[in-house]
Amino acid sequence: MQFTYYGHSSFLIETMGKKLLFDPFISPNEKAKDIDISSIKPDYILLSHGHGDHVADVETIYNQSEATIISTFEVASWFGNKGLERNHPMNHGGSWTFDFGTVKLVNAVHSSSMPDGSYGGNPAGIVVQNEEGCFYYAGDTALTKDMELIGEEFDLNFAILPVGDNFTMGVADAMKASKMIKCDNIIGVHFDTFPYVAIDHTEAQALAKAANTQLKLPTIGESLSL
Numbered sequence: 406m407q408f409t410y411y412g413h414s415s416f417l418i419e420t421m422g423k424k425l426l427f428d429p430f431i432s433p434n435e436k437a438k439d440i441d442i443s444s445i446k447p448d449y450i451l452l453s454h455g456h457g458d459h460v461a462d463v464e465t466i467y468n469q470s471e472a473t474i475i476s477t478f479e480v481a482s483w484f485g486n487k488g489l490e491r492n493h494p495m496n497h498g499g500s501w502t503f504d505f506g507t508v509k510l511v512n513a514v515h516s517s518s519m520p521d522g523s524y525g526g527n528p529a530g531i532v533v534q535n536e537e538g539c540f541y542y543a544g545d546t547a548l549t550k551d552m553e554l555i556g557e558e559f560d561l562n563f564a565i566l567p568v569g570d571n572f573t574m575g576v577a578d579a580m581k582a583s584k585m586i587k588c589d590n591i592i593g594v595h596f597d598t599f600p601y602v603a604i605d606h607t608e609a610q611a612l613a614k615a616a617n618t619q620l621k622l623p624t625i626g627e628s629l630s631l
Contacts, residue, residue, distance in 0.1 A: 406537050406562075406631045410623040411445075412437035413598045414459060414545070414567065420537050423448040423505035427531070427542055427565075428459035429466055434598060437625050443469065449505070452476035453544025454517035455483065455525030458598070464489065475508060479526030483519050497529060506535025511555060513546035515573065530555075538562040538631070541586060545595065548578040556587035563631050564588045567595035568609065568622075569602030576609040580616035589618045592629070596622065 407419040412434045418425045426447035431437045442462060450472045452460055460480070466472065467489050474484055474492040481494035495501060500509035510529040517525035531542045532555065541555055541564040555561070564586055567573035573595055574582060583591050591613070596604045606622055613620035623629065 406540070408592065408623075408629040408631050410594075410625055410627050410629075411440050412625040414453075414594045415462075416565070416594065417445070417447065418533070418540070420533075421505040421535050425449045425451055425505065425533070426466065426472070427451050428453055428544070429462040430458045430460070431462050432465070433457075433461050436598060440626060442466065446470040447472045449503070450474045451508070451531055451542075452480050453513065453531060453542065454515065454528035455480045455519040456517065456545070457520045459545070460520065467491070475503075477510065477517075477526045477529055479524060480517075480519070483523065483525070495529075497527065506533055506537075508533055511541075512549060512551040513544045514549045515545040515547065532559055534559065540564060540631070541588070543567060543574075543582070545573045548574050548582055550585070552582050552585035556585055559586075561586060561588040561590075563590040563592060565592045565594055568593035568620075569596035569598075569604060571601045573602075576604065576612050576620070579620075580612055580618055583616065583618045590631075591618055591620050593620055593622045 409417040414428045424447040478494040481492040509532045513528040515528040517528045566579045
């Protein structure tokens with residue numbers, strides 16, 4: 406699998422010959438100004454919840470690609486009502502097998518509303534599993550004991566966790582989460598975009614080392630083979 410970071414919680418996973426884009430918030434992010442959004446043409450757009458800093462570029466990227474949106478019922482329906490009819494609604498605990506693998510939505514502890522203030526349902530984490538491996542994207546979430554269920558059900562190759570604190574888990578809680586999900590290969594997201602989520606990278610790596618966990622804090626535009 407190939408991971409490419411677009412800043413904040415936006416990233417692309419290339420797997421099984423398909424491109425999966427998660428939570429696109431690129432054009433409003435000054436730190437991601439060097440990303441050419443017109444070149445991003447995924448096969449699927451997966452959304453953890455409805456907040457603007459996770460869905461800002463959905464329409465633009467949907468319209469320049471053949472992408473299908475995968476999200477919770479409320480988020481998928483909101484975009485469907487705007488004319489984005491290629492969508493697959495899901496909900497917590499449910500799974501579905503697509504042409505790139507199986508997706509399961511899992512619990513996340515956060516809030517969710519759409520950019521116009523309408524109801525966004527409940528936020529979700531996303532687990533993707535296929536012949537190339539298995540990974541967990543936590544979306545925006547607090548630390549929750551439900552993460553232990555993920556560790557029991559899946560053999561994760563890597564996990565993508567928020568580490569910016571204030572609105573989500575910070576690094577210390579992300580390290581606790583890594584133990585619950587039984588995965589010591591962590592990619593941090595949702596950090597440094599705004600002052601509220603700025604982190605001390607040296608301190609973050611020290612916490613990861615103490616937890617015997619590999620923590621990658623990617624730079625915007627960086628790609629990783631996983």
